[in-house]
Amino acid sequence: MKKMRLFVTLTLLGLGLIGCGKKKAEEAVVTETPTPTVTETATPTPEPTAITPEVPLEEQIPDGKVKSYLTGEYVSPEIGLRRPIAVSINNVKDAIPSSSLSKAGVIYEAPVEGELTRLMPIFEDYDGLEKIGSVRSCRDYFLSYAGAFDAIYVHYGQCAYALSYFDLPQVNNINGLGWYGDQVFYRTSDRKSPHNAYTSAEGIQKGIETKEFSQEYAADYTPQFKFAWVGNTVNLDKGTDAAYVEVGYPYNKPWFVYNEQEGLYYRYEYGSEQMDDVFNVQLSCKNIIMEYVNWSPYESTQYLNIDTTSGGAGKYITNGKAIDITWTRDDLFGPARYYDADGNEITLNTGVTWVCDVQNDRVADVRIGASQETAVAEPARENAGAPDNSDEIAAQSQPYLSKETLSLVGSGD
Numbered sequence: 001m002k003k004m005r006l007f008v009t010l011t012l013l014g015l016g017l018i019g020c021g022k023k024k025a026e027e028a029v030v031t032e033t034p035t036p037t038v039t040e041t042a043t044p045t046p047e048p049t050a051i052t053p054e055v056p057l058e059e060q061i062p063d064g065k066v067k068s069y070l071t072g073e074y075v076s077p078e079i080g081l082r083r084p085i086a087v088s089i090n091n092v093k094d095a096i097p098s099s100s101l102s103k104a105g106v107i108y109e110a111p112v113e114g115e116l117t118r119l120m121p122i123f124e125d126y127d128g129l130e131k132i133g134s135v136r137s138c139r140d141y142f143l144s145y146a147g148a149f150d151a152i153y154v155h156y157g158q159c160a161y162a163l164s165y166f167d168l169p170q171v172n173n174i175n176g177l178g179w180y181g182d183q184v185f186y187r188t189s190d191r192k193s194p195h196n197a198y199t200s201a202e203g204i205q206k207g208i209e210t211k212e213f214s215q216e217y218a219a220d221y222t223p224q225f226k227f228a229w230v231g232n233t234v235n236l237d238k239g240t241d242a243a244y245v246e247v248g249y250p251y252n253k254p255w256f257v258y259n260e261q262e263g264l265y266y267r268y269e270y271g272s273e274q275m276d277d278v279f280n281v282q283l284s285c286k287n288i289i290m291e292y293v294n295w296s297p298y299e300s301t302q303y304l305n306i307d308t309t310s311g312g313a314g315k316y317i318t319n320g321k322a323i324d325i326t327w328t329r330d331d332l333f334g335p336a337r338y339y340d341a342d343g344n345e346i347t348l349n350t351g352v353t354w355v356c357d358v359q360n361d362r363v364a365d366v367r368i369g370a371s372q373e374t375a376v377a378e379p380a381r382e383n384a385g386a387p388d389n390s391d392e393i394a395a396q397s398q399p400y401l402s403k404e405t406l407s408l409v410g411s412g413d
Contacts, residue, residue: 059229069149069217070105070124072227072350079125083215085204086151089119090136091252093270095195099131101283102276108145110357113302115251118142122151126201131278133198135176135185138162143171144308145355147333148224150217154204156185156197159303170333174207183210224335227348234349239321241370245288247356248365255372256288256354258320265317267354286351288317289338290366291327295359296385306357307386308332314358315368315378316340318349322368359383 061067066080084105089098091109101107104121112118120142126132137157143165146153156176158166165171176185176197184207188196208215228234243258245265254269267274267283274283291314294307311328316338325346329336338346358366361383369375 067227067230068105068124069223069225070122071352072225072230072348074230075125081217082124083213083217084122084124084149084151085126086120086122086142086146086149086153087132087199088136088138088142088153088155089121090134090195091117091119091269092195093252094191095134095136096270097275097277099133099198099278100126100129100276102279102281103129105352106149107283107285107352107354108142108357109247109249109254109354110139110141110145110306111249111304111359112139113304115249117249117252117254120145122146122149126204129201129278131198132200132204134191134195135197135199136194138173138175139304140165141304141306141308141357143173144329144332147171148329148335150221152204152208152213154184154199154207156181156194161298161303161305168333172211172213174204174211180207180210183207222335225348225353226345227350230350233319234347235319236316236321236323239323240368241320241374242317242322242368243320243370244368244372244375245317245322246365246367246372246375247290248358248362248367250362250365256285256317259284260320263319264351265354284352285354286318287348287353288315289325289327289353289355290315290317291336291355291357292360292363292381293357294384294386296388305386305388306359310384310387312360313381314338315366316346316348317368 059067062074064076065074066077067073068075068080070084089101091098098119101119101121103125104123105125106122108120108122109117110120118136118139123129135154135156137159138153138155139159140162143153143162147170153171153173155173158175158177166173166175174184175181184203185197185199186203187193188198190196243260245256247254247256252269253271254267254274256265256267258265264284264286265288267285275281276283292312294310294312296305297303298305309329309332311326314325314327315322316325324341325338327336327338340346360381363378364380366378367375368378
């Protein structure tokens with residue numbers, strides 16, 4: 001019995017030891033908690049923000065340049081800030097081709113007596129020109145147009161009705177009939193007088209110095225034209241086709257043809273190209289402006305009293321298109337303003353501008369279209385007649401010549 005109890009005791013002790021060893025062994029096994037895997041999410045690259053370039057409030061004119069008052073192009077200050085010259089140019093058949101007109105920035109054309117027209121090119125870059133002409137006599141309305149550009153007006157003689165303007169402070173003129181005339185003008189032997197009078201840059205400078213005219217623009221000068229920025233283009237998208245433009249003057253019968261590749265209008269008259277015989281090029285322009293004007297004959301004469309201040313209708317033509325405009329001028333020697341059908345002041349393309357005065361009772365002779373065959377005449381207009389501004393001129397200029405005296409005064413050349 002004792003042996004049996006001893007055996008049981010030993011057996012139980014053995015089992016206990018085995019259990020304790022197993023428990024310690026289980027405690028000795030350390031279970032590591034697995035480290036969670038972190039998946040990195042790529043940060044999306046933000047889309048670049050579109051930056052709208054800041055539009056400058058003013059045209060960025062290159063250093064050392066100014067914007068020309070005549071063409072809107074960039075020129076040197078020596079050219080662009082010097083007062084321009086305006087020259088009265090003969091345009092009868094015996095006087096063409098003209099000389100050096102291709103160097104003008106603006107050309108005016110207006111009717112004179114006998115169904116003729118006379119031209120007035122305005123030059124700012126005329127240095128070195130040796131032959132400008134042929135030069136003819138002044139008409140009073142050309143003085144008004146020259147004054148709008150603060151230009152020094154060069155002419156050889158005058159109609160009697162222009163005499164009373166010459167003493168006005170707004171008029172600086174160089175006259176071939178003046179005592180200094182042979183210092184400024186010369187005559188050639190290839191044409192008969194009066195179609196052979198010419199001037200030059202050197203001669204004009206002598207005339208300016210003799211008359212002691214300032215060559216700086218007036219401090220209060222206001223440019224006549226509003227130009228697009230250089231490099232920008234004005235397209236008259238709502239305009240009518242105008243690749244062919246017939247002005248309607250009855251004697252020289254001028255017309256313009258648009259060259260789409262060059263973006264220029266080429267000028268013709270008397271049945272062929274209108275040429276510059278010094279530079280051997282056909283005259284051309286970027287812009288055409290037609291001013292429809294009231295007028296009347298000066299009493300008992302053929303001279304025209306063209307009204308330059310009452311305003312009226314007209315056309316602006318560029319890049320093969322034409323739009324209706326109105327024009328105004330508040331001052332006899334001030335700038336004209338041009339407005340489209342919505343009342344906005346028009347913007348011209350940079351380049352040469354040709355301005356044509358068309359008498360209101362001749363507007364129906366103007367024809368504009370895509371070609372000569374398809375050109376359409378302008379609607380006829382009634383001419384209201386120019387006001388008689390003799391009293392106004394008399395109040396500004398002394399001595400004033402009465403109409404009776406004027407009828408006895410010759411016009412010189």
